[in-house]
Amino acid sequence: xxxxxxxxxxxxxxxxxxxxxxxxxxxxxxxxxxxxxxxxxxxxxxxxxxxxxxxxxxxxxxxxxxxxxxxxxxxxxxxxxxxxxxxxxxxxxxxxxxxxxxxxxxx
Amino acid sequence: xxxxxxxxxxxxxxxxxxxxxxxxxxxxxxxxxxxxxxxxxxxxxxxxxxxxxxxxxxxxxxxxxxxxxxxxxxxxxxxxxxxxxxxxxxxxxxxxxxxxxxxxxxxxxxxxxxxxxxxxxxxxxxxxxxxxxxxxxxxxxxxxxxxxxxxxxxxxxxxxxxxxxxxxxxxxxxxxxxxxxxxxxxxxxxxxxxxxxxxxxxxxxxxxxxxxxxxxxxxxxxxxxxxxxxxxxxxxxxxxxxxxxxxxxxxx
Numbered sequence: 001x002x003x004x005x006x007x008x009x010x011x012x013x014x015x016x017x018x019x020x021x022x023x024x025x026x027x028x029x030x031x032x033x034x035x036x037x038x039x040x041x042x043x044x045x046x047x048x049x050x051x052x053x054x055x056x057x058x059x060x061x062x063x064x065x066x067x068x069x070x071x072x073x074x075x076x077x078x079x080x081x082x083x084x085x086x087x088x089x090x091x092x093x094x095x096x097x098x099x100x101x102x103x104x105x106x107x
Numbered sequence: 108x109x110x111x112x113x114x115x116x117x118x119x120x121x122x123x124x125x126x127x128x129x130x131x132x133x134x135x136x137x138x139x140x141x142x143x144x145x146x147x148x149x150x151x152x153x154x155x156x157x158x159x160x161x162x163x164x165x166x167x168x169x170x171x172x173x174x175x176x177x178x179x180x181x182x183x184x185x186x187x188x189x190x191x192x193x194x195x196x197x198x199x200x201x202x203x204x205x206x207x208x209x210x211x212x213x214x215x216x217x218x219x220x221x222x223x224x225x226x227x228x229x230x231x232x233x234x235x236x237x238x239x240x241x242x243x244x245x246x247x248x249x250x251x252x253x254x255x256x257x258x259x260x261x262x263x264x265x266x267x268x269x270x271x272x273x274x275x276x277x278x279x280x281x282x283x284x285x286x287x288x289x290x291x292x293x294x295x296x297x298x299x300x301x302x303x304x305x306x307x308x309x310x311x312x313x314x315x316x317x318x319x320x321x322x323x324x325x326x327x328x329x330x331x332x333x334x335x336x337x338x339x340x341x342x343x344x345x346x347x348x349x350x351x352x353x354x355x356x357x358x359x
Contacts, residue, residue, distance in 0.1 A: 003157050007148040025154040027308070069308035070151040 001097065002026055006087065008101040012079035020051060020059075021074040022087055024097070030065040046091035049073060054083035063091075079105045131350060132293035132358055135284075140305070144357035152234065152303035152355025155227075155310045159235025162228065168219030174232075177216060181239050189237035190352050191248050193256070193341045202256050202337050206233045206312060224331045230310045234301045237354035244349045245298065253341060260342025263335060269326030278320075290359065295320075296347040297340065299356020306359065313340060 007021040024046070031043025043065065050060040058077040087099045133141060143149050164175040178184040192205040203211060209232050210221035222228035247253060264275045278287070279295035286292065300313040307315075314331040317339070321328045329336035 003154040005148055005153055005157065021148050023148060023151060023154065025151075025158075068305070070154060072149055072151070074149075 002089075002095075004087075004097070004099050006099060006101060008085055008103060010102075011104045011106060014079055014081075014105050014107055016079050017076050018079050019074060019076050020085070021072070022049070022051075023070065023072045024089055025070055026089075026091070026095070028063075028065070028067055028069045028071060032065065044092045044095075046071060046089050046095060048088075048090045050088050051075070051077070052086045052088075053077065053080060055086075079103070081105055129296065129347070129350060130294055131296055131298050131353065133299070133353060133356065135291040135293045136357075136359060140357055140359055144299075144353070150303065150355060150357055152301075152310055152357060155231045155234045155301070155303075156238045156355055158227070159231035159233070159238075162232050163235060168213065168217030170216065170218050172217055174212070177212075181236065185236045185239040187240050187243050187246070189240040189354065190243045190245050193253070193337050193344070194248050195250055195252055200252075202253065202341065204313075204332070204337055204340055205237060207332055207337075209233060209236065225312060225315060230301050230312065233312070234310060234355050237301065237352065240352040241354055242351050244351055245344055245347050247341065247345050247348055256338045256341040257345045258342075259335075260338040260340070260345075263339050264342055269321065269324035271324040271326075273324045275320065295343065296350055297343045298347055298350050299353035299358065301354065302356040302358055304358050310355065313343075 003025040005023040007019075009018055012018045026046055027044060028046065029041050029044040031040070031045075033041050035041045045065055045067070046063045048060065048062055049071075050057055052058065059075045061073060063071060082103065082105045085101045085103055087101075089095070089097045133144065136144075147153050160181075162174075163181055164173050166173045166176070175181070189205050192208065193202045194208070195201065196203045196208065196211060198215075206224055206229055209229070210224075213219045213221040222232070247257070267274045267277075275295065278292050282292050283294045284291065297313050300316070301310050302316075303310050304316070312331070314329065314336055317336070318328040329339065
């Protein structure tokens with residue numbers, strides 16, 4: 001499992017804009033670089049990131065080879081109902097990781 | 108007008124800022140890179156700190172003991188430790204750097220195979236231990252053997268080396284703040300190691316950083332963990348005494 005640092009507010013006021021931030025440990029090997037043996041290293045990147053609020057996708061991003069290692073994504077969404085935020089990363093070589101956080105929305 | 112010209116000439120003739128005012132490499136970075144270091148949720152070095160925290164309480168070696176079994180809460184037992192390394196290992200009577208000290212615990216106390224330098228395991232544990240000193244002033248030990256090592260390191264620092272025939276001092280004392288190609292030459296303080304370098308796309312030790320500087324002048328690099336490498340580190344730490352530890356720092 002890759003290390004992940006998430007920043008999610010524990011509580012938010014309904015209707016307010018909240019910022020969510022996600023950092024994950026991943027080499028994001030481009031597929032264009034030669035390794036120490038001189039042979040090109042096979043591509044190994046995260047292809048897609050998504051964040052769902054109680055199952056409904058609120059943000060997603062496609063990632064490409066030019067994105068730096070250990071990608072950091074910060075985005076905003078509107079607080080709706082108390083529930084579970086699910087963060088998923090999917091990539092080459094079957095890479096798949098899911099993290100969840102609870103958020104309480106107050107009126 | 109003449110006074111202004113004279114003042115400018117005098118300023119130009121003065122030794123580099125290094126002499127009076129020390130500044131961390133942090134101060135020479137762009138605002139965006141500074142923001143990345145300052146925010147634990149954006150600083151990729153924290154991923155290694157987190158990894159090290161997990162390893163701290165993992166049992167290992169023939170003794171089946173974790174770091175925590177002997178040292179307890181790192182926040183208390185490791186506070187200030189990194190700020191005074193390299194230090195003398197009493198059993199050998201020799202100086203070790205922090206990564207070397209941790210490797211000694213792995214062989215001596217855990218009876219495990221020590222993690223090789225620059226491996227993810229070594230970097231993660233070193234970053235986790237050093238992070239417990241973040242914000243504390245660098246305070247080299249008051250020990251005559253360390254003083255001797257610092258003097259050796261100072262001589263290495265001033266020695267011209269490589270095909271370009273440049274010493275560390277010529278860049279980091281005489282020309283700090285000026286530019287070398289695209290980069291600002293920092294004063295070269297070891298305040299943030301192990302640190303996340305954008306160029307590396309990963310965490311690395313001070314010794315890896317020095318390899319960049321030595322190959323840059325086309326000189327032979329110091330072997331990591333060697334006597335000379337530790338002497339140089341001891342000198343750099345004395346030169347930075349009082350400056351706060353930043354681990355894990357971010358650098359371009």
